[in-house]
Structure formats: C-alpha cells, structure tokens
Amino acid sequence: MASTLNPNLLLAIPLAPLAGSVLAGLFGKQIGRAGAHTVTILGVLIATILSVMTFLDVLNGASYNATVYEWARIGALKLEVGFLVDTLTATMMCVVTFVSLMVHVYTIGYMQEDPGYQRFFSYISLFTFSMLMLVMANNFLQLFFGWEAVGLVSYLLIGFWYTRPTAIYANMKAFLVNRVGDFGFLLGIGLLLAYTGTLNYGETFAKANDLAAIGFPGTDWRLITVACICLFIGAMGKSAQFPLHVWLPDSMEGPTPISALIHAATMVTAGIFMVSRMSPLFELSDTALSLIVVVGAITALFMGFLGIVQNDIKRVVAYSTLSQLGYMTVALGVSAYPVAIFHLMTHAFFKALLFLGAGSVIIGMHHDQDMRNMGGLWKYMPVTWITSLVGSLALIGTPFFAGFYSKDSIIEAVAASHLPGAGIAYVAVVAGVFVTAFYSFRMYFLVFHGKERFGKPHAPYENHHEVEEDAGDHGHHGLAPGEKPHESPWVVTLPLVLLAIPSVIIGAIAIDPMLFSDFFKHGVAFKDVIFVAENHPGMHELAEEFHGWAAMALHSFTTLPVWLSIAGVALSWFFYLMRPEIPAAIKRQFSGLYTLLDNKYYMDKFNEVVFAMGALKIGRGLWKGGDQGVIDGAVVNGSARLVGWFAGVVRFVQSGYIYHYAFAMIIGMLGLLTLFVTLNGK
Secondary structure, X not given: OOOEOOHHHHHHHHHHHHHHHHHHHHOHHHHHHHHHHHHHHHHHHHHHHXXXXXXXXXXXXXXXXXXXXXXXXXXXXXXXXXXXXXHHHHHHHHHHHHHHHHHHHHHHHHOOOOOOHHHHHHHHHHHHHHHHHHHHXXXXXXXXXXXXXXXXXXXXXXXXXXXXXXXXXXXXXXHHHHHHHHHHHHHHHHHHHHHHOOOEHHHHHHOHHHHHOOEOOOOOOEHHHHHHHHHHHHHHHHOOOOOOOOHHXXXXXXXXXXXXXXXXXXXXXXXXXXXXXXXXXXXXXXXXXXXXXXXXXHHHHHHHHHXXXXXXXXXXXXXXXXXXXXXXXXXXXXXXXXXXXXXXXXXXXXXXXXXXHHHHHHHHOOOOOEHHHOOOHHHOOHHHHHHHHXXXXXXXXXXXXXXXXXXXXXXXXXXXXXXXXXXXXXXXXXXXXXXXXXXXXXXXXXXXXXXXXXXXXXXXXXXXXXXXXXXXXXXXXXXXXXXXXXXXXXXXXXXXXXXXXXXXXXXXXXXXXXXXXXXXXXXXXXXXXXXXXXXXXXXXXXXXXXXXXXHHHHHHHHOHHHHHHXXXXXXXXXXXXXXXXXXXXXXXXOHHHHHHXXXXXXXXXXXXXXXXXXXXXXXXXXXXXXXXHHHXXXXXXXXXXXXXXXXXXXXXXXXXXXXXXXXXHHHHHHHHHHHHHHHHHO
C-alpha cells in the first residue's frame, strides 16, 4: 500500500459536490428538478465512495500532508490550500459524505412540491463542499475558509423560505451569533500566527512548547492559554455552546433536511473537530481545558431541561443536539479526544435519523409539527415508527446501541479526570442521562402512541408562523377532520433505514479500534503530539477497564447511568401514556419554573436588552453624532457653508465697476507699501 494518498483523488472529494452545486444552482431551470437532484446526488455519491476508499487506505498506513495550491507568499508566510488526511480527517469525511448523501436522497421526497427545489439542492451540495474543505485543511487559512463557508451557507439554508419573517430573523440571528464566536476564533489564529510566523498546522504544533513558555503581554496569563480560549470561543459559536447556543433552536425555521445536515454531521460538529485537531495546543493549558469542561457541562444539562417543555417535534430534537454537543465538549475538556470524535460519529447517525424521522412525521401530518396534535402514528407509519424508536434508543444510551458506547465512555472519562471542573461535569453528564431519556421518550410516546389527537377542528397549534402561503405544499398544516396520516414515500424511508443500521451497530464495531488501539496514529502527521494526553490519563483508565463491547454493555446494568435512563423512559411512559393529567398539574404547580424554561432562561431577552439594544444605541449615536453631526454637519455641509460664505464676501468685490477696482488697487498698494516700510524699519 502506498504511503502517500493520490492528491487528485483527494481533490475530487470536495470538488464533486461543488460541481453538482454549481450545475444545480446556475442551470437549474435548464436541467429541471430531476436534473438538479441527479447531478447533486451523483456528486455527493462520488465523494462518499472516494471517502470510503481513502479511509481504507489510511487504515493501511497511507496519509497525506502537502500543499495543493499556493495562493500567495508574503515573506516567509505562505497562504495556501493544502490537505491533511489522517484517520481523524478520513473519519470525518466518511461521516459528512454519508449523512449528506442520505439527506440528498431524502430531500427528493420532502421538498418535491417546493418551488425552490433546485436552489435547495445547490445549497446542500455547497454545504457539503464547505465542510469537506474544513476537515481536510492542513492550515489555518483553509480552516477559516471552510469555517466561514459553512456559516454562510447555513445562513442561506436557515432562511431558505425567505418570505417568512421568522426565517429571516432566525438566519440573521445565526449569522450574528456566529460572528461573535468567529471573532474570537480569528483572534486565536492571529495570536498563533504572530508568535509562530506560520499558518501550517505541523509547523505550529512543532513550536507548541515554545508558545507555552511565552507570557501574554501585560498579564500573568500564558500566551497558549489565551490563544486556546480564543479558539474555543470560535468552537462555542459553531458548536452552539452556552451562551452562544441561542441560534441553533431558531434554525429549525429551515426545511427539515437541512436541520438534519446542520445538526448531525456538519456545521455544529466543526467546533468539536477543530478542538480535537488542535489538541497538541490545548493539552498545554489546563485553564483552557477547565473552561471547556465547565461550558460543556452547562450546555449538556441545562439545554436538556429545555427539551422537556417543547411541543414542536423539531425543537425537541434540536435541544437534544445542544445537549449532546455539550457531552462532546466535556470529553474534549478531559482530554478524551478520541471519545469526543467517537460520540460525534455515533451522534451523526442517530441524530440524522431522528431529524429525518421527524420530517417524515411532519410529511404524514401535512406539515403539522405540534406533538399535541399527534398520537397513535405507529399504525399508519410503521417504518418511521421503528426507525424513530431505534434513533431514540441510541440517543438515550441503551446498551448495545451505538449511542451507549460513546456516551458511557464520556461519563467514564469524566469520572477518571482530576481536572478542575470535572466533578461538576460528572454530575451534569450523569443527570443528563435521565433528562435525555425523559424528553426523548416524551416525544416518542406523544407522537407514536396514546390516543389519536389529529384530524380535529381547531386543534391547538402554537406555531402558526411556520406556515406561509408561498411555501408550496407547506402552505397548509394539519390533517382535516377524518383524514389519516400516511407513510412517507420510499425516498424518505430508505434513508431512515440506512441510518438506523449504523445507529445500532457502529458503536460496537468502532469502540475498540477508535478508543483502545492506535487508530488515531495511523497516518497522523503529528503522531508524537496529537491525541497524547500524558497529564490527563483518563483514556488509559478507560483502556484498563475495557474488556470488549459485549462485556461493557452487560456490565452497564450494574451502573447508575443505565438505570437513570430506564427511569427516565418509565417516568415519561407513566406521565404521557398512563396519567397525562400529572404533567398538566405539575405545570400549574410550578408555573414559574415552566415559564423560565419556556422562555429559554430568558437568554434571548437578555441578548436583546443588553447587546441588541446596546448595539442599537451605539449605532444611533454614531449615526446622529458621527454621520449626521461630524461627517454631514461639519465636514460636508460645513465646508459647503464655508465656501458659500467666502463666495458671498468675494461677490461684493467683484462688482463690475472700474472705480471699485481702481480703489481696491490703491488700497492694496498702500497696504503693501506699509508692510514693506515696516519690515525695512525693523
């Protein structure tokens, strides 16, 4: 097996989706709907096949780390496009392309009556290209390009139905919140560039120990700590960590396929990937790692609480994504980087499955997303029912399912850590198991079991803003009286089945090689530093306690997390199937707490009052004082008034009478003579 991968094949992986995006976007009217989905699916299929081939080559020892195109050279600094392909990159490539392929196929059924059909396919292929460029980068410049590109395309996709005011508000909110994180990210890159003189990963990592010895000017902090915190602020924006999480629930305004793509395998996992890639830097700062642990713990637990009070099926899954991203972040903080990537991979499959399953339910319910209008759908949508059950079981960490192996490994890694903040994180991730099980099966029971609540006139539905007249088939919602739900077409159910399979088996297959072997050293260009956490030996303790996937699952029945998960499922069953009046009574009894959760801890209100209103006042001050007062008033209009005044004075001199001019000449001559005499006298 060749030790170096073929650069032409690597280049074809991101360019194939890009070509499909260009064809569907520029020539969509000419090639039609069938042509648009054919070229984009073909492009992503090619990328998927080549990604799998690359993954197999990397497992056999191949790697790639080189410049593909040099854009510019400024002194010793090179600005270039380059690829770094190792097991971390190859894993991400396979996850991104496979989930994207499933979403592309699913979109044929979900968006079949939407007038923006070709445009949507163009966007999601462009999204895939952007994410591939991000994960394949070997330098910070290309990383930042991919980082910003996924943000830009997500803006277009969240606001895809651009005639809806709520969609425009949601995509602008996502864009602005991510700008906050990206500002920190850019500062981190700038600090590393200023002190290393390079944007290349390998060259930067080689100087990591030198960076650790440098103090940040004017403070007692170390430079490496400040740089890592700035980089993590970027990850907080992209991966929706508290308090920069507020954009992600509102991004549900976009069509369901893009909700699956954004929240499963692409944009929100970019931050997790970036911190993992930068592990040689983060390992040198316990302060930065402690911050990561605490932020992840807050996100994992408190975002899960919000999922309990949601009635929109997509928003429940969205808050689940926030919580699971918190778990991944906690794993990063305790230096369990392989575990974070492992959970990223398993989560991509079962979360894409849950989102696409929710979309299938929405299709069957004629675009009604309110779970209070559902119930008993298992009889009408058997494929969606079974696959959604599989996704829910994987999400809550049911033994032998994919999510169990990754989530349980995170909990064990946190328990083994002695890092400041790890104790708080352990309580959060363990309590989060119960919360996740409760809200997940609350959704499952309300949607698929219990009495049928659909097809009734004047059914309660609190999200009327979801519906717009110009949204094609989205122009109405809910089932008419007497109308029954229906199973979705095969282009919708096939991706559900194909995603359900890895949601069950991938954890058992991958846990041993990914966590307890040299998986992340195969082809890694920086094997001496990456994924080595000598000061944080949690991974070593996990390896000592691991005795195979079957033994791990069986042993879990003697541990607290599994029983908390069972308790969460049992309580949701009792509350929402057996005694549905109990949740209503609790809501009345604890109305203040419910209001707090329903208003999402008032984070949106806080941002609106403190930041939005503050920015508005600053903007108005700059407008009134700066633009109108200084620029228009003093500079532009002031200079015009000065010229007018001077012209008015000069006008009296230019009278047109000869004697006026003669008089002026005499006065001028007298003035000059007086000045001359005065100067000579001195």
